[in-house]
Amino acid sequence: MDGVSIIGVGMIPFGKYPDRKLADLGWPAVKAAVRDAGIEPRRIQAAFCGTALGGMMSGQRVLGRLGLTGIPITNVENACSSSSSAFRQGVVAIQSGQYDAVLVIGVEKLTKFGGGTLPLEEEDWEVRLGLSMPALYAMRAQRYMHDFGLTREQLALVSVKNRKHGALNPDAQMRKPVTVEEVLASRAISDPFTLLQCCPTGDGAAAIVLSATSIAREYRSDPIQVLASDLTSGKFTTGFRDMTIPEITVRGAKEAYEHAGVGPDDIDVAEVHDAFSIAELLYYEAFGFCGRGEAGRFLESGSTTFGGTVVVNPSGGLLSKGHPVGATGAAQVVEIVRQLRGEAGERQVEGAKVGLTHATGGGISGFDHGACAIHILAR
Amino acid sequence: MDGVSIIGVGMIPFGKYPDRKLADLGWPAVKAAVRDAGIEPRRIQAAFCGTALGGMMSGQRVLGRLGLTGIPITNVENACSSSSSAFRQGVVAIQSGQYDAVLVIGVEKLTKFGGGTLPLEEEDWEVRLGLSMPALYAMRAQRYMHDFGLTREQLALVSVKNRKHGALNPDAQMRKPVTVEEVLASRAISDPFTLLQCCPTGDGAAAIVLSATSIAREYRSDPIQVLASDLTSGKFTTGFRDMTIPEITVRGAKEAYEHAGVGPDDIDVAEVHDAFSIAELLYYEAFGFCGRGEAGRFLESGSTTFGGTVVVNPSGGLLSKGHPVGATGAAQVVEIVRQLRGEAGERQVEGAKVGLTHATGGGISGFDHGACAIHILAR
Numbered sequence: 001m002d003g004v005s006i007i008g009v010g011m012i013p014f015g016k017y018p019d020r021k022l023a024d025l026g027w028p029a030v031k032a033a034v035r036d037a038g039i040e041p042r043r044i045q046a047a048f049c050g051t052a053l054g055g056m057m058s059g060q061r062v063l064g065r066l067g068l069t070g071i072p073i074t075n076v077e078n079a080c081s082s083s084s085s086a087f088r089q090g091v092v093a094i095q096s097g098q099y100d101a102v103l104v105i106g107v108e109k110l111t112k113f114g115g116g117t118l119p120l121e122e123e124d125w126e127v128r129l130g131l132s133m134p135a136l137y138a139m140r141a142q143r144y145m146h147d148f149g150l151t152r153e154q155l156a157l158v159s160v161k162n163r164k165h166g167a168l169n170p171d172a173q174m175r176k177p178v179t180v181e182e183v184l185a186s187r188a189i190s191d192p193f194t195l196l197q198c199c200p201t202g203d204g205a206a207a208i209v210l211s212a213t214s215i216a217r218e219y220r221s222d223p224i225q226v227l228a229s230d231l232t233s234g235k236f237t238t239g240f241r242d243m244t245i246p247e248i249t250v251r252g253a254k255e256a257y258e259h260a261g262v263g264p265d266d267i268d269v270a271e272v273h274d275a276f277s278i279a280e281l282l283y284y285e286a287f288g289f290c291g292r293g294e295a296g297r298f299l300e301s302g303s304t305t306f307g308g309t310v311v312v313n314p315s316g317g318l319l320s321k322g323h324p325v326g327a328t329g330a331a332q333v334v335e336i337v338r339q340l341r342g343e344a345g346e347r348q349v350e351g352a353k354v355g356l357t358h359a360t361g362g363g364i365s366g367f368d369h370g371a372c373a374i375h376i377l378a379r
Numbered sequence: 380m381d382g383v384s385i386i387g388v389g390m391i392p393f394g395k396y397p398d399r400k401l402a403d404l405g406w407p408a409v410k411a412a413v414r415d416a417g418i419e420p421r422r423i424q425a426a427f428c429g430t431a432l433g434g435m436m437s438g439q440r441v442l443g444r445l446g447l448t449g450i451p452i453t454n455v456e457n458a459c460s461s462s463s464s465a466f467r468q469g470v471v472a473i474q475s476g477q478y479d480a481v482l483v484i485g486v487e488k489l490t491k492f493g494g495g496t497l498p499l500e501e502e503d504w505e506v507r508l509g510l511s512m513p514a515l516y517a518m519r520a521q522r523y524m525h526d527f528g529l530t531r532e533q534l535a536l537v538s539v540k541n542r543k544h545g546a547l548n549p550d551a552q553m554r555k556p557v558t559v560e561e562v563l564a565s566r567a568i569s570d571p572f573t574l575l576q577c578c579p580t581g582d583g584a585a586a587i588v589l590s591a592t593s594i595a596r597e598y599r600s601d602p603i604q605v606l607a608s609d610l611t612s613g614k615f616t617t618g619f620r621d622m623t624i625p626e627i628t629v630r631g632a633k634e635a636y637e638h639a640g641v642g643p644d645d646i647d648v649a650e651v652h653d654a655f656s657i658a659e660l661l662y663y664e665a666f667g668f669c670g671r672g673e674a675g676r677f678l679e680s681g682s683t684t685f686g687g688t689v690v691v692n693p694s695g696g697l698l699s700k701g702h703p704v705g706a707t708g709a710a711q712v713v714e715i716v717r718q719l720r721g722e723a724g725e726r727q728v729e730g731a732k733v734g735l736t737h738a739t740g741g742g743i744s745g746f747d748h749g750a751c752a753i754h755i756l757a758r
Contacts, residue, residue: 021502055500056431056458057741060612060748070630072610073750074464077454079435085453089468095475123400123440231451233439251449362436369439371452 008037050083080361084329106330166316387416429462459740463708485709545695
């Protein structure tokens with residue numbers, strides 16, 4: 001796949017904005033992305049807005065604030081992959097030849113639900129059984145610890161690393177570094193998880209301007225290429241399912257690598273979906289950054305922090321940057337673009353040339369109802 | 380535009396299904412469309428699901444019931460235009476060259492809200508001012524009556540016509556014909572509207588299989604061509620706005636006619652968004668079926684019923700077939716395809732060659748936040 005480039009990115013710092021409307025979260029991110037691209041707003045021909053819980057016509061409400069109206073605006077929902085899926089729609093729209101400049105937005109206001117857990121779908125049988133997200137990921141962590149001897153300290157180290165990264169990111173919701181002891185001593189949520197091993201909820205927005213590669217340099221001298229943009233859904237299976245293998249990500253990674261013509265060794269920087277500490281470790285293996293069962297030691301070795309072979313979640317990830325569900329995928333793209341441009345400041349990954357983003361979610365198990373979007377970007 | 384065809388359609392009768400889950404509304408429609416296309420399910424490469432209020436991962440839940448998983452599934456929300464917008468995403472996905480067979484779904488379960496009016500967006504300033512949908516359309520009707528001398532009887536005749544059509548449609552929610560006297564004597568809602576001039580709420584689902592035109596005849600001898608598939612959004616304007624001109628539809632119609640290379644005189648059959656009686660009349664003018672101010676007389680002359688120059692809402696429209704918000708646009712396509720294939724039974728429009736669908740909504744005024752999707756189809 002070729003032909004689509006990123007020419008502008010913007011976001012607002014993730015956090016809690018109970019007094020702002022959804023539209024008022026979104027428009028500053030859009031404005032920042034449009035300015036970053038140096039594009040005249042009237043040259044944007046279509047928009048795709050990812051939101052999971054934003055309510056009807058979120059994209060229209062956001063763009064209405066900027067007078068960016070009268071163009072086709074499509075809202076996309078795919079749970080945690082909402083704006084990642086919206087990004088893919090933008091890529092496909094340019095590939096179709098209908099447009100040469102489109103906008104992608106991710107926006108979410110979770111504080112409207114009053115904090116705590118999110119409203120889940122009552123029709124989901126796993127939800128009705130009480131299998132909430134922390135409970136499910138805790139089961140996966142327990143199994144992984146049993147099978148591969150992962151220690152509680154290694155698990156806590158995911159949060160320590162990502163808080164260390166997030167402390168360097170002005171857009172992160174949680175900017176205080178923490179120690180392994182602090183992680184383990186924080187409030188129990190679902191064993192083995194303590195509070196600091198679960199991503200916070202909050203509000204946020206991020207935006208991206210995509211253009212046909214053929215015209216990208218009219219706007220910026222350093223467009224970022226989209227090498228692959230893949231979306232897949234979970235497969236229905238009965239019988240035994242190994243909870244320590246995130247099948248949807250394994251399959252999605254394989255497809256994305258094929259489409260991009262790169263492999264795990266080519267990835268310099270990755271933003272992966274660390275909703276819970278164990279998740280990041282499972283994804284190291286799913287993306288082939290390390291072998292099966294080796295994720296704990298791979299993390300401990302420093303391979304996934306600055307100076308390592310593949311820096312994972314330099315933004316702080318969901319655990320530190322925050323996880324306003326529908327905004328997360330777009331914000332991951334913002335981070336990778338900044339890294340590839342060399343604009344990431346104190347958290348810059350030296351010499352980063354190829355990066356990936358990974359947002360997965362939906363359904364509780366991530367098996368039957370899941371969606372997983374992976375984008376591979378290069379400078 | 381060319382290159383995309385419709386090879387299969389299916390729907391469930393619209394109505395109230397309080398005991399069925401959203402997924403159980405959707406899967407029979409999908410199964411019917413897939414059978415109608417004669418396509419093997421595994422050849423479907425992607426799916427787009429339109430729903431306005433279905434909750435997270437609606438498409439994945441529907442397709443999970445059929446084991447149609449592991450493909451990219453994207454949920455699309457654009458209020459009343461949700462599945463019309465999903466249809467457009469399917470068209471664009473094929474135009475991009477990535478797929479040659481995709482599924483479009485529209486599904487909604489409004490009975491979960493307990494009946495009555497829909498949950499509206501509290502951040503919308505018009506909603507906060509109490510400008511509900513019936514109130515807003517009633518203002519437009521009053522203005523139109525004042526400006527053009529439309530009578531209450533002419534207005535009621537929209538419902539009479541559409542109930543007459545719906546009585547012939549086994550998939551319609553309201554199948555009892557009504558008289559002008561019955562319409563005018565029904566309960567007052569917002570003057571000049573009585574109950575029978577407002578579309579009912581309910582549940583429903585519809586599905587469409589799209590393919591690249593180059594392979595369509597492998598599946599059916601009578602594929603229906605997509606001549607145009609256009610989406611637009613409302614334009615922000617300040618100052619005087621003539622409420623009797625649905626600007627978004629006027630602009631959308633112009634674009635769609637240009638893309639399709641046809642004009643109003645070529646349209647044999649149309650499914651338009653008659654959420655309230657006045658709406659259908661405004662759209663006659665927006666689509667150029669008659670001149671400005673002439674809609675009442677045009678309706679009275681019989682031009683928009685069987686035997687007329689353009690049969691509008693042969694399915695019964697929203698007023699009779701029902702309006703499960705996110706399912707409406709897909710069901711409009713189902714109806715036009717059946718008409719163009721000559722499969723519409725008692726409500727067949729003789730010799731129909733070109734038809735259009737029109738779904739518009741979002742925001743209360745349909746100005747700032749609106750979305751409008753128009754598709755022009757031909758045999």
